[in-house]
Amino acid sequence: MTDSATTAQLLDRCNQLSSSDDYEAVRNGLTQVIALLEQPGLGLNDSVRAYEVGRKLAEQCQKLLDAAELRITQLDGVGSDTGTGPLASRVRLES
Numbered sequence: 001m002t003d004s005a006t007t008a009q010l011l012d013r014c015n016q017l018s019s020s021d022d023y024e025a026v027r028n029g030l031t032q033v034i035a036l037l038e039q040p041g042l043g044l045n046d047s048v049r050a051y052e053v054g055r056k057l058a059e060q061c062q063k064l065l066d067a068a069e070l071r072i073t074q075l076d077g078v079g080s081d082t083g084t085g086p087l088a089s090r091v092r093l094e095s
Contacts, residue, residue, distance in 0.1 A: 004046060007042070008046075008049075010036060015056065017060070021064065023061065023064045026057055026060050027057075027061055033053055033057060034054065
């Protein structure tokens with residue numbers, strides 16, 4: 001069981017990551033929040049705060065993944081008339 005002050009510090013650090021562009025750091029923060037939520041004895045207020053922070057981190061992870069996917073798509077020309085990048089043929093085959 002984690003004390004409330006330590007929990008608050010962890011959640012504050014993780015909350016700051018919710019605007020980071022470092023995917024691995026954001027994902028690591030989300031992993032820490034999930035581990036915290038899985039601990040028995042976490043109080044209601046800390047649980048709700050952890051859930052809020054976790055949602056923000058999950059949304060940021062998804063935003064960063066979407067941006068990376070868009071960059072790759074643009075680099076490979078998928079969706080353009082040419083669509084000749086290395087992933088373009090594989091995307092067409094799998095579609």
